[in-house]
Amino acid sequence: MTRIPPLPPLVTVEEILTDSLPLLQPSSRMSVTDAAERHIRVQTGGVWQRFDRNVTPYMVEPADITQSRRFRSVVFVGPSQSGKTFMLITTALHAVMCDPAPVQVIHMTKTDANAWVEESLNPTIHNSPDVYDRLGRGATDDSMGRKRFQGMRLTIGYPVPQQLSSRKQKIVLLTDYDHMPQQLGPKDNPEGTPHGMSLQRIKTFLSRGTVVAESTPAFEVTDPEWAPMQSAPHMMPPVSAGIVPLYNGGTRGRWMWRCRDCDEMFEPRFDRLVYDKTRDPMDAGETAEMACPHCGGLTPHRMKFELNRTALSGHGGWLHEARDGSLVEIGDSNLRGTDTASYALNGAAATFANWANLVATYETARRRFEEDGDELGLRQFHFVDCGVPHVPMNGAEGEGVSLEDLKRDRHDLPRGTAPEWTRFITTTVDVQGTYFPVLVTAWGLDGRRTVIDRIDLTQPSDGSQRTLDPAKFAADWDVLCPLAMQVYPVAGQSYGLRSVGVVVDFHGAPGVSDNAEKFWRGRRAAGEGQLWFLSRGHGGFHQRDRVWHEAPERASQGKRKRGVKLLNMATDRLKDTIAAALDRPESAASAFPLPEWMSDDHLREFIAELRTEKGWRPKPGQRRNENTDLSVQAQALAEHKGLRRINPENPPSWAHGGPQNEFAVADHQASTAQPVEARTPAPAAPQRINFLKR
Template sequence: MVEMMDRGASVLSIPPLPAWIQPRELLADALPLLDPPSRISVTDAAEKFMQVPIGTDWSRFDRSVAPYMVEPADITQSRKFKSVCFVGPSQSAKTTMLITVAVHSVMCAPAPVQIIHMSKPDADAWVEEKLDPMIEHSRRVRERLGRARDDSTFSRKRFKGMRLSIGYPVARQLSSRSQRLVLLTDYDHMPQVLGPKDAPEGSPYGMARQRIRTFMSRGCVLLESTPAFPVTDETWKAGPQNPHELPPVSGGIVRIYNEGTRGRFYWQCRDCGELFEPHFKLLKYDETLEPAVAGAKAEMCCPHCGSLYSHRHKNEMNRQILKGRGGWLHEGTSVGEDGRRALVTIDDPDLRATDVASYSLNGAAAAFASWEGLVTSYELALRQVEQFGDYTELSRVYFTERGEPYLPKRTQIEGELTATMLSENAVRLDKRVAPGWARFITTSVDVQGNRFEVLVMAWGSQGERIIIDRFAISQPPDHAPKARNEDGQYRAVDPGRYAEDADALMALAGRVYPVEGQPWGLTSCAIAIDFNGPAGWSDNAEKFWRKRRSANDGDLWFLSVGRGGFHQSDRVWYASPERGSKGKKARSIKLLNMATDRLKDSVMAAMGRFERGSGAQHTPDWLEEDHRNELVAERKGLKGYELKAGIKRNEGLDLSVQALALAEHMGVNRVNWEAPPDWAVLGMANAFAVSLAQHDPSDEEATPEQDGVDDFTAAASQSASRPFSGIRYLRRR
């Protein structure tokens, strides 16, 4: 006692011993842990054991409040899927779903569970504001919580038979631990790469998948988030083969969603019985009204029959899923006769083959978001764009309120030419037929590693023009080395390795394009070939050009080279190189030099002129969508033209630049159209005109891809037999 007093302690400071517990009490407390996991779903367990806040009060969990969360929560217990991914807006009960999954593990299937928040302060706030109050008000759950001092902390909750860990996205939190469930919340707001920059260890999702491997088919990763990464391909659109796919983004949860089953939530129309997805784009309202007034009058329109639903019907329509009407539909593997992919339920054998069950909910169906608020926020954001050019609020509306990936509008310049505009203003003209006003034809060739991309342009007076042919040459001529294998199949052209492959271009000089309504056609008066290309091509291009010059065709064939920047004094000049690269001697050939950025300015302006007239470049209606996208693949920046986000192919624009350079070199801007040179005469007096009656298409040296001999013959006969009708413009939509 003296020693204890000397140390500053006293008998009174010693805490009392715990009450005596009989062994049978300990055994009775532990016996429930030996029970097998309960055969009960996550939602059933939540309704049985869990209390949730309703306003200022607490009441039993009710699945009918957010019925679209039933399937995503329950599917976490499936042995078929290793991951469950939910993309949705705020105010959709995403976080509550995580708690229900954790409660199921506490009460029905004890096993280690880990919840990862986007940062440590957010994790602590979530524990204090959401998790601890739920445990306190849910008596059965509270009884399972340990009584020791460190059984309930900000980073750990020890329940009888299981451990619930709360962490944040750092490599050590997702390493060297075995978990049956890993729950990732607000995934798009986490660091997407964990570990040091010079030695990254992986993404939070990838590392979480490693943590559940010990539990094999019982393990699962659940992640939820609003999207937060911008769209990377502004030309993307969903098609019948991928009706539920979301646009490609630069990272985050949308990528994981696209790898999964791609589920969307559907309502069943009470009038026509058809299914449709409740989406913001189906909300009808008067855009001329003030935002708040327009929002108050917003109604959802059935796309099949036009029936209108007011906001008071939203909860009723959501709850139809509990009665077997509507619900989640995922992409299947089969495709119908109409080319559309089948939509199936999660338990259908035709479900898309993947171990990720993925869901995407639009903000129009979210339980705690009103249509009035959605429309008001959207219209106010649009006004900020119009008045100040500020897209910050608009992107927030897309991400957090609508739950959709967003293409930053700052990259969409007002009035910018798009592929859709080209399609809407396309000219109706037969393929491989020149219009009646055509004076001459040019051919442009872009050289790729395994093909030659070709564009043929018909020119009229004052520089007006239209594309009349677009194709690729991907097979070598028969005399090229190893042109065919033992089975007689062609290899792909390899212009950098085989100089003989360039001879596949010879057929371009003899192509005759019928003139609409006339008994004659035109051949190309100039052909430009890109001097730059795969390794070895420049040397082979020079050999090809020299052979053409020796055959007295030097005035027909040109090798073109682009010069970037806006500082060039000339747009087009034909000259020998001043010096070679890397100190080598300059080549003794002539190159058609092009100030590409300056010429692209002219091409973009020409394509934007949709009416007939001087300098207009028309797009035909037969041009494929991919080729239209190539024409508008670049955007002008401070240092020159550059590819738009997500775009990889720009051959159409480069070929149009080559065509303009050829025409300007020929002198299209200096021609007196009352007395034009022989290559620009309208009629049979043209130096490159060919009578269709005397022309035999079989004399043309066909390229392997061009099945155009019969097409040319048919087009020629049609053109000669019908009266000239000029260009017929498609009606604008």
């Protein structure tokens, strides 16, 4: 017997008319902010309460201007957690309560869109009674991708052409714009940018349509020497894509305070904070005060909320560029001729940013960069905390260390001899089609390093005259065995040092990975497993760590792919470190001076790549970059051993100065000396005149 589900309750004609009457009302002239204060609840300290414009006063004008018929687009650049994303909610819900029309929100990805709906949009709707009353009660009226309200729909999508095609929208809201694909559609035939395609969706609504884009910047400055012109004082530096070019094409508004001392207007920016740079980062942050660029008057952090609030009431606020380069309010007739109202908020003015924390974050990142050349902390600070594009410290594309720079500050130690400051040695090996490039690097406690040998292994160790084929013959890898036992004399000392480890590239032509694993297992069986590492590089500046040592996993079922651990390397971050080290004076900490015996061809391998915003890329016409890759492996091994954790007063046994070093050999001629960890006799030292090509 078929069970028939119960019928829905009977709806009378009167109820239908009562539900539809609000749709006959004309659009309200209420501003977005006024509507938010009347109808929307926000969560503050775990309690839902009415929206208050004084919490983030700098969001009032950008939100309200979305209803202006003068502008087709509103662009907001700012730091994270500044309230800019909530502006999208207030704008969308204004359409629900005051001007019913189709609205679309585009998030970075489908997963992020669902998370935003679940964590931000749904709680706001369900805790705002006026808004919730207008939400449809049908089975499909309240889904993750669509909300149906009385007289309008709110759709939530992600940046693909299908989401931004063949749909009529009054408002399109783009959130986290810089983290979206900047070109939609096939790579060889892109359909357009998310912002450009969004403008096509609002054409039906003529001057009532608006596209709103907000984001933290995520693209580096392409010209580090750029400086703002007097005729465009609020322009941001040039970047290749993202929200900053949209901002520069708009009115270029900046949030202003009025100085309490001289009554002049100025923009509160992080670079105008004054603090004691000699203190530790946290202590330095506690001393931070904002300096007026006109009179030098200092404002403590406790006054920030008051200055933001009074700016909203006329003692500051948003000032935009006029046609003549002067600064005017958004309604001025002399405003720049553009259909985009654009805003840029510096992190120092953001309500939820604490100056002490900003300074501590910046100083930690800056000192980290000075120590090892890693820019990740500075990139994150500028993008996320400050809301400004990052100027690459290691040089933009087309810049960097030159061959003349490398040759200007070299040392004259003989080949194969380590400097007197050496505390440990690393050996790194690349895998090419017919040879193994090898680099031997000497390290000091302060991160200083130099090359003490550079060789190419070209022939098998069995004495045959054929060239190596590492991908084809597993036995050819035996030519590497003597590298772990090679001893290098330390200048001015009566002892030599063996390498603390040998790193070999795990990837290459088909067959290389299998033969590399076989070789490593053979070294482990010989009692040298702790001396040998197989490495794998990962590009991009946003890797989770710089170096991590773990076994790879399968893409499915979570099973281990191989029993060998790989020394994983964030190659672009480590290349930043190498580039910074090569540019330092010879006597400086973490410097990388090169020896005079190196040829120009080998020197060029250190500068064979250019830094771009997506990573390091080979220079046009440059074929060999082995020394760059080998130096990255050396940096990775040194950090894995503990270079950045060494206490100079009590260094580990592998970094001791003197014969007590666990890798020291009293007679530096005894290159076949038994290592402390070995359990089997060591192989003979390399006979370079037979199979090494310098």
